[in-house]
Amino acid sequence: MYFPEYRLRRLRKDDNFRRLIRETNLLVDDLIYPMFVVPGKNVKKEIKAMPGIFQMSVDTALEEVREVESLGIPAVILFGIPEKKDEAATEAYAENGIVQTAIRAVKQANLSTLVVTDVCLCEYMSHGHCGVVQNGQILNDVTLELLANAANSHVEAGADMVAPSDMMDGRVAAIRSGLDHIGYNDTPIMSYAAKYASCFYDPFREAAESTPEFGDRRSYQMDPPNALEALREASLDIEEGADIIMVKPALSYLDVIYRVKEEFRYPTAAYNVSGEYSTIKAAAANGWINEERAVIEILTSIKRAGADMILTYHAKDAAQWLK
Numbered sequence: 105m106y107f108p109e110y111r112l113r114r115l116r117k118d119d120n121f122r123r124l125i126r127e128t129n130l131l132v133d134d135l136i137y138p139m140f141v142v143p144g145k146n147v148k149k150e151i152k153a154m155p156g157i158f159q160m161s162v163d164t165a166l167e168e169v170r171e172v173e174s175l176g177i178p179a180v181i182l183f184g185i186p187e188k189k190d191e192a193a194t195e196a197y198a199e200n201g202i203v204q205t206a207i208r209a210v211k212q213a214n215l216s217t218l219v220v221t222d223v224c225l226c227e228y229m230s231h232g233h234c235g236v237v238q239n240g241q242i243l244n245d246v247t248l249e250l251l252a253n254a255a256n257s258h259v260e261a262g263a264d265m266v267a268p269s270d271m272m273d274g275r276v277a278a279i280r281s282g283l284d285h286i287g288y289n290d291t292p293i294m295s296y297a298a299k300y301a302s303c304f305y306d307p308f309r310e311a312a313e314s315t316p317e318f319g320d321r322r323s324y325q326m327d328p329p330n331a332l333e334a335l336r337e338a339s340l341d342i343e344e345g346a347d348i349i350m351v352k353p354a355l356s357y358l359d360v361i362y363r364v365k366e367e368f369r370y371p372t373a374a375y376n377v378s379g380e381y382s383t384i385k386a387a388a389a390n391g392w393i394n395e396e397r398a399v400i401e402i403l404t405s406i407k408r409a410g411a412d413m414i415l416t417y418h419a420k421d422a423a424q425w426l427k
């Protein structure tokens with residue numbers, strides 16, 4: 105049937121009709137809130153390029169996790185900024201490293217929020233790269249052991265899930281076998297499977313103090329024009345034991361989210377990254393955009409593309425708006 109008999113506007117004219125035919129419902133259940141933990145006490149330092157997001161010491165972070173729990177957000181993902189950085193990323197797998205300490209604090213406080221940890225070395229390396237550097241090259245295979253050590257130290261401290269974001273080849277298998285070896289075969293891995301070398305991470309690097317000292321991350325993160333390669337990345341990570349596969353960033357890669365979800369039908373995450381957040385915050389601060397409507401529209405579009413869960417700095421605001 106066509107116009108004038110069939111009219112799509114019939115089911116748009118009232119909010120109740122719109123609710124009945126709505127295909128995608130964004131829920132607080134879909135959200136994961138990223139947090140940056142730093143050494144010290146009573147620290148709450150706003151990240152300039154990310155208004156509303158702070159570097160926090162463990163005590164302050166704990167209060168924020170409490171808030172996240174009370175908002176009904178299922179999970180946080182922790183990033184650590186260590187006291188000292190070196191060429192072996194020692195603090196990334198130190199028993200009393202910053203992330204390990206934060207995990208223990210959340211677990212001791214008996215909060216039900218899932219604690220996911222980002223597993224990477226860039227925040228802990230003096231040169232800011234995600235792997236071991238030799239003669240200006242980022243070495244893949246020797247990095248794997250350090251990543252596995254970091255993941256092990258996180259789960260031993262109580263992490264509920266680890267999320268490798270380094271983009272070394274073979275790291276999911278290395279982490280899986282590391283976890284299994286120490287008896288954590290029940291702990292899932294959320295792999296940053298298709299992680300692109302994106303300009304949208306710039307504000308994060310201020311937050312995590314992880315800007316590379318030389319060069320960039322293009323020799324290990326994906327080239328933005330490629331989508332089929334993302335399917336190969338996801339397929340390998342699944343083979344290696346990933347439980348959740350992630351596409352990152354989200355907004356310039358909605359097609360990739362869609363393809364990955366269609367191809368594998370695996371639990372799929374998308375990372376609505378720092379630069380995507382900052383862009384909206386800047387426009388909203390200037391009165392150029394309605395922040396609430398923009399955020400809900402964006403997060404809904406990421407879910408509509410196929411994401412089951414969204415890592416987003418907007419999580420706390422979105423949870424309030426979704427009430």
Ligand code: PBG
Nearest residue numbers: 224226269304305308377378379
């Ligand atoms: C660590 C890591 C990065 C992000 C998550 N994990 C930065 C990078 O790869 O440079 C970016 C997150 C964001 O921009 O919000 N490798």
